[in-house]
Amino acid sequence: MxxxxxxxxxxxxxxxxxxxxxxxxxxxxxxxxxxxxxxxxxxxxxxxxxxxxxxxxxxxxxxxxxxxxxxxxxxxxxxxxxxxxxxxxxxxxxxxxxxxxxxxxxxxxxxxxxxxxxxxxxxxxNKYSSAFIKGKEIVDSGALGDLFLTRGAIIYRWGGAIDGNWSWRGVEKLSGGVAIIDAGWHILDMVHWYRGMPSAVYASTGAMKGAPKAEYDVDDKAVLILEYPDGGIGSIVSCYITLPGEMRVTLHGTNGCLDSNGGNLTYMIGEKSQEVTLPPQEFDPIxxxxxxxxxxxxxxxxxxxxGTKRAYEVMQIVDAGYRSAMERTRIEI
Ligand SMILES: NC(=O)c1ccc[n+]([C@@H]2O[C@H](COP(=O)([O-])OP(=O)(O)OC[C@H]3O[C@@H](n4cnc5c(N)ncnc54)[C@H](O)[C@@H]3O)[C@@H](O)[C@H]2O)c1
Structure with missing residues (x-):
């Protein structure tokens, strides 16, 4: 070839x-x-x-x-x-x-x-890290039972937030925002991969509080509440300007729960921890x-x-998040 x-x-x-x-x-x-x-x-x-x-x-x-x-x-x-x-x-x-x-x-x-x-x-x-891949296999096996609560978090302090140079990221008309569409994309992509499409989103965003030296008109933090068609709920917390850094997905089901930060994976059925052996990765995720x-x-x-199907669906969640934050209302997707 x-x-x-x-x-x-x-x-x-x-x-x-x-x-x-x-x-x-x-x-x-x-x-x-x-x-x-x-x-x-x-x-x-x-x-x-x-x-x-x-x-x-x-x-x-x-x-x-x-x-x-x-x-x-x-x-x-x-x-x-x-x-x-x-x-x-x-x-x-x-x-x-x-x-x-x-x-x-x-x-x-x-x-x-x-x-x-x-x-x-x-x-x-993130979808190419062995911990997240193994987590996805466990979720898809149904071992956790009905997933009633999903939590996703992404927190980090971006260099530009420290020196105050947000460049195009800090201009809403160039970036579309930060906490939901940029930093938040990573965690929304993961949660969507594990859990599929929510049926409704409620979001709140904030700006201009955490990095006072910088000039920007975008959201620097966001919290989203997700509702799923099966009755489960979820939350996403995203912030671009603070520490300690975290990228974490936690799923709670009727039979067990799973927690991963992409490096480690913890998996429990009932109250008993399950051994998870992460296979060695032939290639780094990128x-x-x-x-x-x-x-x-x-x-x-x-x-x-x-591919484009998942990408478009995650974009629908982003769009619903910003609309919800602006209109201060729950948005059905
Ligand atoms: N996957 C990740 O972890 C990750 C990390 C950082 C950025 N990103 C994404 O990557 C993208 C770029 O981010 P970045 O941090 O590299 O930004 P950047 O500003 O560092 O780089 C963007 C580059 O595009 C160039 N550019 C701008 N307009 C252009 C044009 N009209 N034609 C050709 N080149 C042009 C700029 O000169 C610059 O070199 C964004 O979508 C961002 O969200 C992803």
Whole structure:
């Protein structure tokens, strides 16, 4: 099988890292072609690292005609326009979370992917950690019984929150927000993976209290209450500006409970702890994810965990969360 010819758009932050992972850790599957960043210095630096061509205009880059796939890591407001352009140019797309800035951008991207016949793959590295994968197997086995309570938390202090430089993240019209759509995406993605779609959301968000040095108009903390069609309920707590850091999913069922932070997994049936042996990981989660993207392209089969169906559903929860916080009301999905 020939190698996937890959490029990347937006390489100054995590996009550069994802490209590095593709080139260095997936060299049996992928070969680098070119990179693009509208900051010419960044484009040049990353292009030199991989001895590929640099572009500053994403349209010109997507029209090269010698690539199969592109990695994208951009300010959120750009995804609708850049993802659809790349798909229309016949490229498979690996994009960073969140799926889109708005639900309407997300819908446009899903429709475009369907029409193009190309893969639109949404990154979310937690689903490739062995603790979370094992947790998912236990949940799906039904061993926990009926899940009546689900808790998810993501707390960390982002560097930009300390030095006060929020850049595009701190501007609502560029990012769409932070606590629900950005930091919160990671935990919503996990909870959705374990528990499926809620039927209603109630959310409250706050801002401008925890990082007084910074100028920003986005939510820096959020609490969401989730209601499920089976009568179960859940909560999500997300904050971008404080410590101690935490990324945790806890599920309580009629037969047992499960708790994981992605590194460890605790599992109880009744009051008895169960031994969980986590299999060694052949690849770190980010590498495993990139290899999964290659597999999706090579098989032509949309990913269940990283494909557009799940991505759109998580986007619906995000949208309901912000609407709920703004309207101070419970939103049915
Ligand atoms: N999976 C994760 O853990 C994780 C971590 C960080 C960021 N992210 C996501 O990755 C994305 C990017 O975040 P980041 O922290 O890397 O941001 P960043 O600001 O560090 O990097 C974005 C890059 O895009 C470039 N860019 C902006 N406009 C462009 C345009 N029109 N054409 C080409 N390049 C352009 C910028 O110059 C910059 O180099 C976001 O969606 C974010 O939510 C995910």
């Amino acid at each position: 020939s190698k996937i010819r890959i490029g990347a758009i937006g390489v100054g932050g995590i996009g550069g890292h994802q490209f590095r992972v593709a080139v260095n850790n997936c060299s049996d599957l992928m070969q680098p072609v070119a990179v693009c960043d509208n900051n010419a210095e960044i484009a040049k630096r990353v292009a030199e690292e991989f001895k590929v061509e640099a572009h500053t205009d994403y349209k010109e880059f997507c029209k090269r005609g010698d690539m199969d796939a592109v990695i994208m890591a951009l300010p959120h407001y750009l995804y609708g326009e850049v993802v659809t352009f790349a798909l229309e140019c016949g490229l498979h797309v690996f994009k960073e979370k969140p799926f889109a800035k708005t639900l309407s951008d997300a819908k446009m991207m899903v429709d475009c992917a369907k029409k193009s016949g190309k893969q639109l793959f949404l990154a979310g590295q 590498t495993a994810q990139m290899r999964h993207f290659a597999d999706v392209i090579n098989t032509g089969k949309e990913s269940e965990i990283a």
